Amino acid sequence: MTRIRVSTVVDAPPHRVxxxxxxxxxxxxxxxxxxxxxxxxxxxxxxxVTFDCDTRIGPFAMTxxxxxxxxxxxxxxxxxxxxxxxxxxxxxxRRARGGRTRFxxxxxxxxxxxxxxxxxxxLARPFLRRVWKGNxxxxxxxxxxx
Numbered sequence: 748m749t750r751i752r753v754s755t756v757v758d759a760p761p762h763r764v765x766x767x768x769x770x771x772x773x774x775x776x777x778x779x780x781x782x783x784x785x786x787x788x789x790x791x792x793x794x795x796v797t798f799d800c801d802t803r804i805g806p807f808a809m810t811x812x813x814x815x816x817x818x819x820x821x822x823x824x825x826x827x828x829x830x831x832x833x834x835x836x837x838x839x840x841r842r843a844r845g846g847r848t849r850f851x852x853x854x855x856x857x858x859x860x861x862x863x864x865x866x867x868x869x870l871a872r873p874f875l876r877r878v879w880k881g882n883x884x885x886x887x888x889x890x891x892x893x
Contacts, residue, residue: 748834749858749868751876754851755883758889761840764848765821767890768838771798777885778805780878793818799830804878835855850886852879 767773769792775781782801790796796815802808809831817825817837825837834856843848854875854876858867 749853749854749856749865749872749877751856752851753848753876753879753883755880755887756843757778757848757850757887757890759848761821761842761844762846763893764850764890767893768824768840768850769820771796771815774800774843777889778882779885780882784806787812804874810886828856831859831862852882852883854879 748849771791772784772786780802781805784798784800784859786796786798788795788797794815794817798813800811800813802811811828811832812830813826813828813836815824816827816835817823821840823839825839826836828834828836834854835856836852837852839851841851843849856868858871863870
């Protein structure tokens, strides 16, 4: 299991950050590695939403199948990866000083054995961490421009 955690403080209150992050279809706007999202469930918000995310990191591309397993307005969005790479991901929003938001992104991923399993995860961790830190910088810029 590979665990990756990145966080940032956003200059906006949690309800404003949540209003943007809850729109799963907009995630490719601020996630460099998310190329496109296609919903596979009839609804787009809440627990039970399923979607396929075309993901590209460097030369590697795959379709990441996901299911929303946690939805707490203004607080948390949790997903389960059920495709090639499995695991769990979670965004949490906490009130920070000055009306800002502490936004944390946690992932626990399992790479398939044929792809290198735990070794692939260990090699991917620093690169994924760098990509996701960049994603958080883009998220902050998007929210600042709104």
